[in-house]
Ligand SMILES: O=C(O)CCC(=O)C(=O)O
């Protein structure tokens with residue numbers, strides 16, 4: 312059921328043109344270099360893409376009815392290093408992949424961000440099975456991840472309008488994954504919230520809108536914390552946002568439990584779920600609070616060829632961001 316996800320296939324000539332223009336820009340060695348040069352990388356993409364593809368890509372963040380997009384066939388390293396078993400890889404080992412990700416963010420008008428308590432302040436997260444994370448429910452593990460919204464304890468976009476000075480930064484508005492190595496057995500599953508909600512009655516939806524759910528922070532966040540929130544929020548009565556993450560949510564009443572179970576069932580419905588594989592050079596981006604994503608358990612080989620994706624979080628603006636340290640506008644309190 313991929314009809315609901317905008318898919319763009321770049322041509323051979325587009326890929327080649329991006330590769331050629333990018334190789335004229337200095338290769339990045341650090342995230343600082345990537346941030347400094349992201350507009351230059353975006354110019355390389357802009358020059359090389361067909362007009363129609365360029366418009367389709369730049370429209371994504373502006374169009375409120377578009378929630379997920381895949382751009383397939385972007386350039387990648389010709390010979391990427393081994394999949395890192397500890398989740399660490401220097402930018403200079405994957406300059407193309409890194410530049411493409413930051414260039415796409417600049418083209419889309421999105422700010423990459425990272426949050427305190429996860430990923431040690433780095434923007435790029437390597438979604439790989441790690442030896443330490445093997446039993447963790449996190450992007451570093453190989454356990455199953457149920458349908459979820461990332462960092463869902465943070466204020467959702469409509470909630471930010473109500474809170475004048477929150478002490479937490481906004482929940483990521485975007486999450487992107489870029490394929491470096493594919494494991495054809497392991498899909499990323501993406502469901503559109505609006506499609507799942509079409510199956511629910513008014514009463515169930517109203518239950519989900521009550522602050523009757525206790526949320527705990529996931530494994531990747533270090534220390535555990537608890538919050539009480541609604542699971543869904545409607546903006547202007549139309550656009551729906553969620554902080555769905557069943558594994559970390561405790562409903563406070565039997566009605567809340569039933570509503571959460573019903574939403575989970577429909578997010579997993581075969582008519583709703585999109586099963587996605589990212590081949591090397593494929594870039595998936597979605598509006599984190601308007602879809603849910605999941606992954607099934609798999610067995611890593613730890614032979615240097617395991618599944619590897621680059622993940623970035625994004626916000627439309629840093630205006631409401633609470634900074635960990637005022638010298639770094641991309642490192643946010645969470
Ligand atoms: O491994 C995947 O396909 C998704 C991982 C995930 O949920 C994440 O990185 O946020």
Ligand SMILES: [Fe+2]
Nearest residue numbers: 459460461604
């Ligand atoms: Fe996730």
